[in-house]
Amino acid sequence: MHTILVLGGYGFFGGRICAALHGNEDIRLLIGGRQLAKARSLCDELGLGHTHAVGIDARDPALAQRLAELQVNTVIHTAGPFQGQDYAVAKAAIAAGANYIDLADGRDFVANIGSLNAEAAARGVLVTSGASSLPALSSAVVDRYAPRFARLERIRHGIASGARSPGLATMTGIFSYCGKPFTRLHDGQWRSARGWLGLERYRFPHPVGNRLLGACDVPDLVLFPQRYPQLRSVSFQAGFASMLGHLVVWAGAQGVRFGLLRSMRSWARPLHRIARWMEPLVSDKGGMFVEMEGVGHDGAPLALHWHVLAARNHGPHIPCGAAIALARKLARGDALPRGAMPCVGLLSVEEYLGALKGLDVREVPA
Structure with a gap:
């Protein structure tokens, strides 16, 4: 065995x-x-x-x-x-x-x-x-659909969790870069972004619906440009099931950005405890998306959107x-x-x- x-x-x-x-x-x-x-x-x-x-x-x-x-x-x-x-x-x-x-x-x-x-x-x-x-599933999705493109230029992907909060170790890792700068490829140049800022709204298919997302520093940001050399932009965002909870993290990241906080790592344990208390009040549904844009083999613009959706806190x-x-x-x-x-x-x-x-x-x- x-x-x-x-x-x-x-x-x-x-x-x-x-x-x-x-x-x-x-x-x-x-x-x-x-x-x-x-x-x-x-x-x-x-x-x-x-x-x-x-x-x-x-x-x-x-x-x-x-x-x-x-x-x-x-x-x-x-x-x-x-x-x-x-x-x-x-x-x-x-x-x-x-x-x-x-x-x-x-x-x-x-x-x-x-x-x-x-x-x-x-x-x-x-x-x-x-x-x-990331990057196992995200790259598998891109590998599946990349042959449809004559030139793959942009990948935007993200994850929104359900009510079940991740483990404390995962949250500590997430909070370690809140508000701190990292680089990602945008329009052919490496530009700075900040962890959990860049607040955006994304609409997942039913039954997940609208979620707030923030910019995250993940391996894909450096691996994808190596694997798909025609890319001009790569971004990844993530969000929580609770919009209020996401805004709390966003506010903390702003505090780090402007020097009011050194780090949000110390927030991980209390926020993890609060997230566990709030689970019965928050959606048990979550999802992941991968968006790819570029030029198809017919020379026309091509955009593809892939999702995986989870319910019953199976995310x-x-x-x-x-x-x-x-x-x-x-x-x-x-x-x-x-x-x-x-x-x-x-x-x-x-x-x-x-x-x-x-x-x-x-x-x-x-």
């Missing part, structure tokens, strides 16, 4: 991944994290014995040795936030001869994972970062799709590249969304 260790396996995304992989006859699942009691509790929920729970610290200098002792074939790293992390876990996986998958959303973290390519290739393992909605499962799909492929022995790379070009849209089968998640093709 293919042994998969999910680091942070009882967390917001890790728990969903474990639930999806549990019961796969090709997989021996290990649920890992610093709090062994929580790992055992999830084992109880899934009907697994406590031998599937592992007390393990991602920051342990002896992590590679632990992975080897556990005979781990693949590590799925969900213990964020990844902004500011180094590649210690990925390096430990490589040293132990294990594949490595993470759900990172940090721009530099994902974009620079290729720095480990030589070591990963020499060990014959797959090391991939950003196995999540938080969407970021887990890539890790689930890749884990299943590795366990089956499917052909996958070896080396280190961002999670781009490894999955089709069908493979990604197929990992979410049975959930209230619906694609609206372009």
Whole structure:
């Protein structure tokens, strides 16, 4: 059997991944994290014995040795936030001869994972970062529709959450760049934007409806211009189910912009707690969109709009799709590249969304 260790396996995304992989006859699942009691509790929920729970610290200098002792074939790293992390876990996986998958959303973290390519290739393992909605699903969507364009010039994409707030680690990562400058390609030039500012309204198809969105710093902003060299503009925006909640974050980002606050990281915990209290009062629906514009093969302007919509608070499962799909492929022995790379070009849209089968998640093709 293919042994998969999910680091942070009882967390917001890790728990969903474990639930999806549990019961796969090709997989021996290990649920890992610093709090062994929580790992055992999830084992109880899934009907697994406590031998599937592992007390393990991602920051342990002896992590590679632990992975080897556990005979781990693949590590799925969900213990964020990844902004500011180094590649210690990925390096430990490589040293132990294990594949490595993470759900990172940090721009530099994902974009620079290729720095480990030589070591990963020499060990014959797959090391991939950003196995999540961005860039795994977003790039799969663009790859699907790019052949319709003679010249793809603009990509605008975004995500609006439902009532179920993301985990504290995710919110901490989000708030780390609120109000702070980052660059993105606009009209052929790299220009500055600021995290969670640039307030806009976007209308998703029914039943999601109108949402407020703000500019976000994500790996796609640097990866897409490399992958699609004719692009002149790339942007990504995100928003919350509660418009009031979004405006609070926008106001805090303005405070950072004008020097009234150093950072919004300290806001993450109280706002996360408030968001959990407000869940019953907020829409349980969310979605993701990808807009592509350019010139078709007939020489005429071409614009395509793709959506995926989630209800019943199933939106938080969407970021887990890539890790689930890749884990299943590795366990089956499917052909996958070896080396280190961002999670781009490894999955089709069908493979990604197929990992979410049975959930209230619906694609609206372009």
